[in-house]
Amino acid sequence: MPMPVFAIPFPVINPVALELGPLTVKWYGLAYVAGLLGGWWYSRQLVSAEALWGGRPRPKAEELDDMLLFVALGVVLGGRLGFVLFYDLQRYLARPQDIIAVWQGGMSFHGGLIGAATGLYLFARKRGYPALSIFDLNAAVVPIGLFLGRIANFINAELWGRPAPDFPYAMVFPNAGPVPRHPSQLYEAFAEGILLFILMALVVRAGSFRRPGLTAGIFGMGYAVARIVCEFFREPDAQLGFLFGANVDALSGGITMGMLLSLPLFVAGLVLVLRSRKATA
Template identity: 80%
Template sequence: MPVFVLPFPVIDPVALQIGPLAIKWYGLAYVAGLLGGWWYARKLVMADGLWGGRARPGADQLDDMLLFVALGVVLGGRLGFVLFYDLERYLARPQDIIAVWQGGMSFHGGLIGAATGLVLFARRRGVPVLSVFDLSAAVVPIGLFLGRIANFINAELWGRPAPDVPWAMVFPHAGPVPRHPSQLYEAFGEGLVLFLLLALIVRAGGFKRPGLVAGVFGMGYAVARIVAEFFREPDPQLGFLFGTGSGAGGGLTMGMLLSIPLFLAGLALVLRARRGPAQS
């Protein structure tokens, strides 16, 4: 047991209560992430110099794009959680699939849903799919950062035991053992670091190579997620898929497994983008 253990800053998960209506921080994080991404996307599509004459969605089309993404994230995230993380339970109680208020969303499922929505949007609007992917990839870390902060406020998805880490925390409902604040690790890696990396690539001409920004996002998120999974407690209904975890090492989790094809897909996009000449 470490000499110092940081107390968990207990924050009411309900941000605002209006009669029977409860507005939770988690829901606000989704809304803020979508709106923040929409605002940043407008700035990017209006900067002609970043694109080198490449076709892209217009600023007036981003409202439709936001709608397609939001529907894809919610539907894909929920179905992804059902299929990847708790299929046995939902086969026994299929009515719980629509009970989204009980929690349960998968990033990888949400990504598949969002990508499907973006493909439909691109075909409907007649813009290149890779342009839509690149634009979306540049703004996604905003939502990831806010979502992981909301996970921390909800005291969920906590980390593995960390008896020798001075910044370990004792989370509500996680027993008396101090644990890694893995939600904050993910907010830092998947959110802040990835956002800054993609912003630098965009400023260096990344949009001029179709698929480059989306590919770097896929690879960057996969690496950040796999690293974070070494510090995050696996989902109780799954545990470790292979091996066993001890402290911050060992054991393969579902989050790691799902990130491997994402990394490979991102690598394929990066290699494709580098083969073609940059537009100018």
């Protein structure tokens, strides 16, 4: 297939950010660390702003170090188990020893979200805070990690987009053949990261923390919509393909696992938003 005139060659970037003797630090790992630390820093700013909470209980700034540990463990364990269960179960049933081989790649956002929510619930119980308020705080900062994670996906030249031979700014990815494709990682970084961060910042400043569950609910709905839209441009995982309705030549065709997993997240978010209407501002 001939390359369009304006197709963009992939800007090859070394996935290893830093080498210290036998130790290698990859951009993907740095994205996780930077996302967690960025969320921790932003959380400190949010819990220190009394006007945002209207007297609602929330963690003290010094307690967020403990919360970060719960989130980090939940994200890593949940993300890995989510990938195993949702995206490649047959492989891991045949080779269960590979489940712990996280250096080979394979993390699921939806699994990481479940893991993080579990960790946050345990943190809330331990510290005696309302779980919904803890979820709200973290929902406001998650887009930071999402943005950095998708940029790391782009640097790693993974999770590339569907073929787009007629799109003037399509990109030819290494290991994806000569066909120009949508740079879907950048679409997701923009939608799930930048746009969702702006949305969450606006609702928080409009007083959403005063209605427990509202911020988390809006995040769940917002992420689900952003992910489903971006999935129309993203090539499905090779081991799964399209679950049904496959038609790689049309944006209207092909249901993916990412879309399917986002539907219950949207419903859960809607339930939280409706529930929050009963709270007193």
